[in-house]
Amino acid sequence: MDSIKHMLFDYLVSQGISESTAKYLNMLALLILLLLIVFIIDFIIRRIIRGAFTQFAIKSKTNFDDLLITNKVPRNVAHIIPLLIALKFAPIVFFDFPESDVVIETGLQVFAIILTLWIARSLLNTLKDYLKTLPRFKDKPIDSYIQVFMIFAWLGGIMSAIAIITGIPFLKFVTGLGAISAVIILVFKDTILGFVASIQVSINDMVRIGDWITFEKYGADGDVTEITLATVKVQNFDKTITTIPTYALISDSFKNWRGMVNSDGRRIKRALYIKQDCVKYLSEEDVDKLKNIQLISSYLNKRQKDIDSYNANNEIDKALFINGRNLTNIGVFRKYIDSYLKNHSAINKDMMIMARQLAPTTQGIPLEIYAFSSDKRWENYEYIMSDIFDHLIASLSYFDLEIFELPSNSNFK
Structure with a gap:
């Protein structure tokens, strides 16, 4: 040598x-x-x-x-x-x-x-x-776990390098860091929060890559493309990208549509607001006229027999409609909606189908349609829902019902 x-x-x-x-x-x-x-x-x-x-x-x-x-x-x-x-x-x-x-x-x-x-x-x-x-x-947030490990690895590497450069033994150097631990926690606050959030998101299976989520606070409405330690990337349906802090998933409320995607149908939940002053009892002539509507003809025949039998047995004075039992136009229309939905080819018959009346409001009486379309694709779902409501709105006049809407200039003229 x-x-x-x-x-x-x-x-x-x-x-x-x-x-x-x-x-x-x-x-x-x-x-x-x-x-x-x-x-x-x-x-x-x-x-x-x-x-x-x-x-x-x-x-x-x-x-x-x-x-x-x-x-x-x-x-x-x-x-x-x-x-x-x-x-x-x-x-x-x-x-x-x-x-x-x-x-x-x-x-x-x-x-x-x-x-x-x-x-x-x-x-x-x-x-x-x-x-x-x-x-x-x-669909697991693998990136988050890799980032967590690398953060600890880089911290260990940096501390080892500083210990070598200064000549201080590694254990002694690490022990001395306790005095500045509060500063380290403050500097890496977001990283620590993201780490905790990533673990909770993964364990509770709150979000997966590919899930459709809606996060109104951050203006996100689209598919999750990436889950990292600090951020979650969402590609919105208008092709923009929204970045959400990972810890926001556990601190704020958001909607995950995975349950709908994995189910057998997509929910339709929308109401028609009926003018209250157009609601009325139906005369025999009105009932006979409505019997021409095929979807409810058998229902009207059976229902009318039951009502007539009840009124006759109880000697009801039918000089006034309010006495005894009677059919109303809004009630028959509600039955028509139910029959129409059950016969609609795009509605899933194995899931909830309901037409219900909600509490009256200043805008009228809400008749809410609650059903599930078989096709869950957004474009087709919107088409199905529009087709249903187009038909129902056009059907209102047959029942002498009107949709409530605020008056316009033409009304005043």
Whole structure:
């Protein structure tokens, strides 16, 4: 080793060059030689490892090894041997310059930490990409867990690097951080909140990638495309992207449409507001006229018989409609809606079908339609709902009913 340390030094001194200059020239020559050796070995090892991985990937049936190459795992691993060679021979190169030797060795140790983090990141990215190809993990927030691990890894790496640079033992350095833990918590507040939120979102299965969510506070209404430690990306139906803080999913209220998507139908829940002053009892002539409507003709026949029988048995005075039992136009129309929905080809008959009257309002009496369309696609769903209400609005006049609407200028004229 001694002969290598002064490989050029003795020759330069023998040629009349001063010892001081000879030391610098000797160090420079050894440094250039070491760099050449390191770069050559790094190049050769990279080619060998990458070639071996490529050959193995070609023969392998899984795509995990392909992802290792894509994420540069072989390339990063190949740097280990050249780094060990540099650490081994750096003291020889800087033998006559101990202060520089300390700086270089410290720099190489810090680089070793960075290289370890690169390798860890490459492996984790490979694992992330591989898990995303598996159906059972496709909708899980894998990115969040990878980011959490890398944050702790980088914190550990930074603390180790600082401990090496300052010369403080690692455990002693970590212990000293307790004094500034409050500052660290403040700086990484969003990261900590995001980490906790990611765990709760995953455990409670609140949101998956691909879910349709509506988050009115952030103006989001679309499909979840990405879940990370800090943010959730939603592609809205107008193709814009909304970014939501991950912790907002557990601190605020939002709507997840997954239940509807996984169900057998999409809910239709909308009301017609009927003018109160057009509601009336139906005379026999009115009932006979409505019997021409096929969907309710059998209902009217049966219902009229029951009512007539009740009134006759109880000797009801029918001089006034209010006495005894009678049919009303709004009640018959409600029955018509129910029959119409049950006979509609686009309505799921296995789910709830209901036409109900809600409490009267200043805008009239709400008749609400509650049913489920078989087709859940947005465009088709809107078409089905519009088709139903087009028909019902046009049907109102047959029952002597009117829709309430605020007066316009033409009304005043």
